[in-house]
Amino acid sequence: MDRKKWMSSIKAYLFLAPFLILFIAMVIYPIFLGAKLSLYGQRGARMWYVGLQNYMRIFQDPKFWESFKIPSFLLLIQVPLMIFIAIILAILYERMRKQGGAIYRFIYYLPYTIPGIVSGIVWSYIFSDSMSPFRSILDLFGQSGLKILTRQNLPAILLVIILWAFTGYTAFIIYSSLLSIPKEFSEAAQLDGATFWQIAFKIKIPLLKDVIITLFIFNAIGAILIFREPWMIGRVTGALIILPQNYTPAIYIYTSAFQQGRFTYAAAMGLILALITFMISLYFLRRAAKQMLK
Secondary structure, eight states: OHHHHHHHHHHHHHHHHHHHHHHIIIIIHHHHHHHHHTTEEEETTEEEEOTTHHHHHHHTOHHHHHTTHHHHHIIIIIHHHHHHHHHHHHHHHHHTTTTTHHHHHHHHHHHHHSOHHHHHHHHHHHTSTTTOTTHHHHHHTTOTTOOSSOTTTHHHHHHHHHHHHHHHHHHHHHHHHHTTSOHHHHHHHHHTTOOHHHHIIIIIHHHTHHHHHHHHHHHHHHHHTOOHHHHHHHHHHGGGOOOOTTSSHHHHHHHHHHTSOOHHHHHHHHHHHHHHHHHHHHHHHHHHHHHHHO
């Protein structure tokens, strides 16, 4: 019996071996290497051991902490708004399941399949001052000199881009979870005189609390680590909008490493950012667990 269990374990580990090898090579090893590099100072190709000095510099670096303004805006505004819109869409998906709902699901899911680089380039031209389709509308209202893509407008533009890209995917996940709820719940509520929206928000959505919390955490992590959208808009538009090097934490880490050559300092910032992301995720998980125990 022990031999059979031993052979079964060997087979299981052999089955998992390709994933484990890639996971160790692509995730575990870079983390340990980054932790090692963060303990060194650097000047060109020369490095020397400095201990925790890089981390002490980070806590005294105002640029690093100022870079959290955009992620905080997205975390407080974009993530809750997207979850709410996704819930509404998922409920409508379920209601229209037999009335061509698959077409609408495909249309709303389609933006998620477009590569981020491509969507960033397209959106940068949509909001550009010369080729924007909104330019004719602004001209109609006598605002021909008004610039669309400015640093002040960029947070709202990022909000539009991220909602466009990820709301359909989030709605699709919620819709898939709605289908797993037994029909007996809604049928019993209908017999008691509950309306469609009452059944949706008072019965079905509370049953999907775990799914919604998971989606919230994943999207919160994406908001904190945002890099692709503002970077692509800044690169494509060139002189029209110049983003500071610390516009987001990820951009600050990237510019510190690959434009300024401060790889060891960037490694330390990356670990701090990972720790902050972990603490935020842990906070929401614990709050969710307390609410479920009530």
